[in-house]
Every structure is written in structure tokens, then in C-alpha cells.
Amino acid sequence: MSLDWIYYAISWILLTWHSAWDAIGVPVAAVLGTNWSWILAIVFLVVTVRVILFPVFVKQIKSQRAMQALQPKVKELQEKHKGDRETLQKEMMELYRKEKANPLMGCLPMFLQIPVFLGLFHVLRRLDPAKDAKTLYGWTAEQFDSASSATIFTAPIAGKFGSTADELARLGANGTTVKVIAGILVLVMMGTTYLTSRQMILKTGWAEDPQQRMVQRLMLYGIPLSLLISGSIFPIGVIIYWVTNNLFTLGQQQWVLRKFPPLVTNKGVTGNKPATTPARGPVQPAKTGGFLNRNKPAAQVPAKPAAPKVAGPKPGAKPANPKKGPAKRQG
Numbered sequence: 001m002s003l004d005w006i007y008y009a010i011s012w013i014l015l016t017w018h019s020a021w022d023a024i025g026v027p028v029a030a031v032l033g034t035n036w037s038w039i040l041a042i043v044f045l046v047v048t049v050r051v052i053l054f055p056v057f058v059k060q061i062k063s064q065r066a067m068q069a070l071q072p073k074v075k076e077l078q079e080k081h082k083g084d085r086e087t088l089q090k091e092m093m094e095l096y097r098k099e100k101a102n103p104l105m106g107c108l109p110m111f112l113q114i115p116v117f118l119g120l121f122h123v124l125r126r127l128d129p130a131k132d133a134k135t136l137y138g139w140t141a142e143q144f145d146s147a148s149s150a151t152i153f154t155a156p157i158a159g160k161f162g163s164t165a166d167e168l169a170r171l172g173a174n175g176t177t178v179k180v181i182a183g184i185l186v187l188v189m190m191g192t193t194y195l196t197s198r199q200m201i202l203k204t205g206w207a208e209d210p211q212q213r214m215v216q217r218l219m220l221y222g223i224p225l226s227l228l229i230s231g232s233i234f235p236i237g238v239i240i241y242w243v244t245n246n247l248f249t250l251g252q253q254q255w256v257l258r259k260f261p262p263l264v265t266n267k268g269v270t271g272n273k274p275a276t277t278p279a280r281g282p283v284q285p286a287k288t289g290g291f292l293n294r295n296k297p298a299a300q301v302p303a304k305p306a307a308p309k310v311a312g313p314k315p316g317a318k319p320a321n322p323k324k325g326p327a328k329r330q331g
Contacts, residue, residue, distance in 0.1 A: 003118070004137070010119035011137040013048055017041040018143070028146070033154035038147060042120075042157075042237055046244040049116050050252065057109050061256050066101040067212075068205065117241070124235040127158035130170050155181035157237035178236075185239040186231035192246035194224040199250060203257045 018041040022028065026037045050057075073095060081088040096102065123137065127148040134144035148171070150157050156171045161182035168175050197220045206213055231239065 003115070003122075006115050006119040007122055007137045010045070010116065010123055011139060013045050014041050014120075014123070015138065015143060017044045017048075018147075030151055030154075034152045035146075035150040035157075038150035038157060038237075039152055039240065042240050043244050045116075045120070046241060046248055049113065050245070050248050053109055053112055054252070056112065057252065058256060060109050063102050066099065070095065070099055070101055113245070117238070120241055121234065121238050124158055124237040127156075127235075128167070128170060152236060152240065153177075153181055155236055157240070158235050160235050161186065161232040182231075182236055182239065185236060185243060186227065186234075189231060189239050189242050189246070190224045190227045192243055192250070193227060194220065196246050196249045196253065197223070199253055199257075203253075 018037055021037040021040050026040065028035070028037060074092060077088060077091050077095065081091060124147075126136070127144070129145070129148050131144075134141045139147075148156070148158055151173075154174070155178045156173045159168065159171055159173050159178040159182070161179055163171075163173075163175070163178055165175065168178065197216075201216055201220060206216060234242070
């Protein structure tokens with residue numbers, strides 16, 4: 001399947017924003033070793049894509065809330081069909097269908113952004129001054145030459161950490177500078193990727209389902225670590241796109257999570273460990289007074305009457321015999 005339509009779409013958005021910044025008056029020449037019109041074009045490529053995908057992102061949050069609300073029922077099914085995986089899967093799919101919850105919706109925004117990432121990767125990887133086909137995907141030769149010489153802090157956006165000596169020579173770049181800038185950006189990319197996953201998990205809670213929890217752990221730790229290796233083959237412009245996308249995600253998630261707060265139960269945030277409550281001491285009597293109870297004494301519980309005390313015999317007195325009646329007088 002040809003992906004040319006993606007390359008054309010990404011190129012059109014990128015070139016449109018670059019032309020817009022040129023029209024506004026952003027300098028074409030490098031300032032602080034950076035061609036800001038091309039850097040801003042990449043940044044606003046992210047903004048364009050995220051605005052288009054914002055409704056999908058909101059649906060993702062709502063779907064996650066629905067999945068969280070179903071966790072108690074999912075747990076019951078797991079207990080009921082323990083050992084019968086096939087029946088469990090059927091029952092869970094029926095539950096999702098009945099409650100109109102989609103487990104795949106949580107990954108949909110990420111999947112929709114993959115073509116954009118691949119398109120930008122392909123377009124920027126082509127920025128080699130030695131190439132003859134400069135006018136592919138709607139580019140002009142002038143735009144191609146401008147982009148291939150664009151830099152960020154003197155490192156070309158088409159360069160990468162693993163660029164060969166020949167590639168660096170064609171780009172007119174210093175190998176050490178490219179490695180330093182690319183290395184810093186890769187570390188920032190890893191850190192922001194971790195923070196976006198951590199933010200979502202802390203706000204929504206860990207899933208009860210072991211498979212979903214495994215996916216959460218993969219997104220939290222696996223993907224950032226994988227970027228340490230794959231980041232060496234990404235052009236610097238692609239890493240700028242990734243970092244910008246992560247920063248946009250952090251802000252967008254914060255806004256959406258405030259608008260659609262996580263479900264809270266008597267166990268705290270759904271999916272988290274039960275919240276501990278401090279032990280209460282003995283119940284104390286209610287205090288009196290205050291605005292509505294001023295000068296009213298507290299109601300007293302009437303005390304039980306005490307049993308009468310029987311006085312003991314005085315020292316030296318004869319013991320009395322209560323069973324005998326009074327002695328008769330002798331006549």
C-alpha cells in the first residue's frame with residue numbers, strides 16, 4: 001500500500017506553516033544557530049494534528065472512565081470463570097458490548113498519530129543536498145534546499161545521532177555538535193514520554209485486569225527505554241516533533257482530566273489500592289452551644305437510683321433476727 005498520500009499531507013502542512021512564519025517576518029537566516037521558521041513549522045505541525053485529534057482524545061478519556069466503572073464486574077467474571085479463558089473472553093466482550101465500552105479506544109489517538117510520525121520521518125530523512133528528486137510531495141527546489149540547511153543550535157534538523165561521516169559532510173555539519181544536540185533531545189524525549197504515561201496512570205489508576213496492567217507498565221517503562229535505541233536513527237526534526245507532541249499531551253491531559261475527573265469510590269481512585277482511614281476513638285458526647293444551640297445545656301441522662309445502704313450493727317450490740325417477730329410481754 002502506497003503511503004504517498006501521507007507524505008503529501010505532512011509536506012503540505014509543514015510547508016504551509018513555514019510560509020506563514022516567513023510571511024509574518026520570522027528571519028530566514030539562522031538566529032542563535034537556529035532557523036526558527038522551520039522549527040516553528042514542525043511545532044505547529046504538532047498543533048495542527050492535535051487539534052484535529054482532540055475529539056478522539058476526549059472519547060479516549062470517556063472510554064477509560066467507562067472501563068474503570070466496569071472493573072468490579074470484570075473482577076466478578078474473572079472469579080466466576082477462573083481457568084476457563086475462552087468463556088471469560090466471551091463474557092467480557094458481551095459485557096463491553098452491553099455497556100458500550102471499547103477497550104481499544106484508549107490506544108486510538110496514539111495509533112492515529114503513527115502515520116503522521118512515519119510521514120514526517122520519511123520527509124525529513126529525504127533532506128539530503130545530494131538528492132536529485134527535490135520536488136517530490138509538493139516541495140520546490142528552493143524549499144528543499146532551505147530545509148536541508150536548516151539547523152537548531154547549528155545541528156541540522158535532517159541530521160541524527162547515528163549519522164555517518166558522509167551524511168554529515170553533505171549536510172555541512174559537525175559530528176560532535178550533532179551528537180550532543182541529538183543526545184540531549186533523545187533524553188528529553190524519553191523523559192517527556194515517561195511523564196505523559198505516568199500522568200495518565202496516576203490520574204486514572206492502575207487497571208485491575210492483569211493484561212491492561214501489563215500494557216500500562218509497557219507504556220510507562222518499555223516505550224521510554226526503547227527510545228534510547230531508536231532515537232539514534234531519528235532525524236533531529238522528528239525528535240523535536242516527538243518532544244513537542246509530548247509537551248502538548250501533558251497540557252491537554254491536565255485540562256481533560258480536570259474536566260472529566262477520575263471515578264472515586266470507597267477504595268479511592270478506581271483501580272488504586274484502598275484508601276486507609278484513621279481509626280476513630282470512642283464516641284464523644286456532642287458539644288453544646290454554638291449559633292443554634294446557644295445557652296442550652298446538654299441533655300442529661302437520668303441516673304439510676306442507687307440501692308439503699310444498710311447500716312452495719314454497732315459494736316457490742318446483739319445481732320437482730322429479722323425472721324422472729326417482736327417478743328411478747330409477760331403479764
